[in-house]
Amino acid sequence: MELLVSLNKKELDDYLQFTNSFIIGLENYAVNYYEASLDDIEKMLAKYPGISLFVSINKNIFNKDLKDLEEKLISLSKLPIKGVLFYDLSVLEIVSRLKLKIDLGIHQTHLITNYNICEYYFEQGVKYGYLATEITALEMAEIKEKTKLKLMAYFVGHPIISHSKRKLVSNYYEYIKKKKTKDLNIINEKDKEQKYYIQETKLGTNVLTYDILNGTKAFLVLKDKLSYGILDNQLIPDDLFLKVLKLYKLNLDNSISDLELTSKVQELIGDKEGFFFLKTIYKVK
Numbered sequence: 705m706e707l708l709v710s711l712n713k714k715e716l717d718d719y720l721q722f723t724n725s726f727i728i729g730l731e732n733y734a735v736n737y738y739e740a741s742l743d744d745i746e747k748m749l750a751k752y753p754g755i756s757l758f759v760s761i762n763k764n765i766f767n768k769d770l771k772d773l774e775e776k777l778i779s780l781s782k783l784p785i786k787g788v789l790f791y792d793l794s795v796l797e798i799v800s801r802l803k804l805k806i807d808l809g810i811h812q813t814h815l816i817t818n819y820n821i822c823e824y825y826f827e828q829g830v831k832y833g834y835l836a837t838e839i840t841a842l843e844m845a846e847i848k849e850k851t852k853l854k855l856m857a858y859f860v861g862h863p864i865i866s867h868s869k870r871k872l873v874s875n876y877y878e879y880i881k882k883k884k885t886k887d888l889n890i891i892n893e894k895d896k897e898q899k900y901y902i903q904e905t906k907l908g909t910n911v912l913t914y915d916i917l918n919g920t921k922a923f924l925v926l927k928d929k930l931s932y933g934i935l936d937n938q939l940i941p942d943d944l945f946l947k948v949l950k951l952y953k954l955n956l957d958n959s960i961s962d963l964e965l966t967s968k969v970q971e972l973i974g975d976k977e978g979f980f981f982l983k984t985i986y987k988v989k
Contacts, residue, residue, distance in 0.1 A: 705927045707952055708758070708856060710936035712738045716752050718946055722953040725756040725932065727789065730776065733761045733769075735791075736864045736903075736910050736938070742779050749784055758832075762791035762811055763907055764869070774798050781806050787832060800829060807831040809856070813864060814838055822851035832856060832931070837863045841922035841980045845929055854931035859919030860948055860969075861936025862901060862912040863978065873904040889914060901939065916940060916973040922980035923952070924962050940973075948972055 707723040716726065728745065729737025737760045740748065749757060759780060765773060777798050780788060787807035790796065799806050809832030810816060810825045822833045833853035835844055848855055877884040890900045890911075899914035923933055935952065937945040948969055955965040 705923075705930055705933050705956065706756075707949065707956070708932040708934045709949065710737065710861065710934055710938065712938050714738075714740060714744060714748055716748070716755065718942065719949065720752070720755075722946075722949045724754065725758075725786070727758045727760055727934070729760045729762075730780075732907075733763050733765075733773070733776070735763050735867050735905075735907055736912075737762070738938070742776065745780075745785070746783060756786040758786050758789050758809065760789045760811065761795055762789060762813075765792040765794040770794060770798075774802070777804055777806065778802065789832070789834060796828060796830065809834055810853075813867075817843075819847045819850035822847060822853045822855075826852045834858075834934075837917070838979050838984055840983055841925045844922075844926055848926075848929045855929075856932040856934055857919075857922070857926060857930055858917070858934045858936065859923045860945075860952075860973070861917055861934070862914070862939050863917055863936075865900065865911045865913060867908055867910050869908040871904055872909040873902055912939070913976075913978075915976040917978045918969060918973050918976055919978065919980055920952075920966050920969045921977065924955075924966070927956065944972060 706725050708725045708727060709719055709723055710727045727737065729739040731739040731741045745757070745759065749755070773794065777795065781804040787809050788795065789809040789811040791812050796808060799808060808830045810830050811834035814836050816822065816833050817836045817839050825833065831854060833851065834856045835847065837858050844855070844857055874884050890902055901912040901914050903910045903912060927933065933952070935945070935949055951960065951965055951968050954960045955962065
């Protein structure tokens with residue numbers, strides 16, 4: 705497994721001693737990613753030659769976007785990127801129709817949940833699959849056994865729960881007749897421990913988990929099975945994120961034990977394991 709860092713900035717110097725693989729969003733086309741223009745991406749590749757850079761295009765695409773998107777994909781096909789992670793099937797259609805030399809990864813936040821989906825996209829020419837955060841580690845391992853896609857899973861960060869094109873934070877402040885000053889937190893009235901972070905961008909509103917996901921135990925189950933383990937430093941202080949990233953790297957290099965990794969990461973970011981060991985989908989008998 706390679707460690708794949710979801711970036712919150714364009715400078716990579718702090719990360720390169722731990723990993724060579726990164727995700728960055730394409731400007732105006734990325735939901736819940738740091739956004740970079742084509743020029744930014746070209747300069748990054750020139751400054752850091754040899755990196756494996758995935759570009760995320762994960763917003764809903766509308767008819768008015770198609771011409772510009774096609775031009776952007778043609779430009780990306782001429783750059784030495786590792787691949788494009790896409791949500792909307794228009795990306796797959798354009799790349800296939802124009803026979804662009806871009807390796808694609810399917811990244812439909814909550815939808816890549818079983819091996820049939822993965823195999824379908826493999827047959828369409830897709831190379832990578834970004835697994836949903838709502839399935840268990842054992843289900844991820846089973847998917848790996850039954851698909852030819854190279855799989856990615858999200859282990860550390862604030863996972864996105866939902867996205868809306870609406871400007872929900874701005875609308876709220878307008879409703880209460882106050883000036884918008886910051887993003888918001890939502891607290892569950894019935895369970896005060898359940899808290900969510902509401903983040904508004906120019907593309908809409910993201911709802912994220914408030915607590916940092918600690919997928920370390922799942923990482924240990926899957927590190928010899930999946931191609932990429934994703935660590936997302938959005939909303940996490942850089943010094944804290946680098947400590948966690950370093951520990952993961954040391955474990956992959958067999959420099960620290962699984963037990964040491966588990967205990968040290970838990971001390972840093974807590975023990976919220978999400979759905980890795982909590983089954984949420986059941987067959988009707």
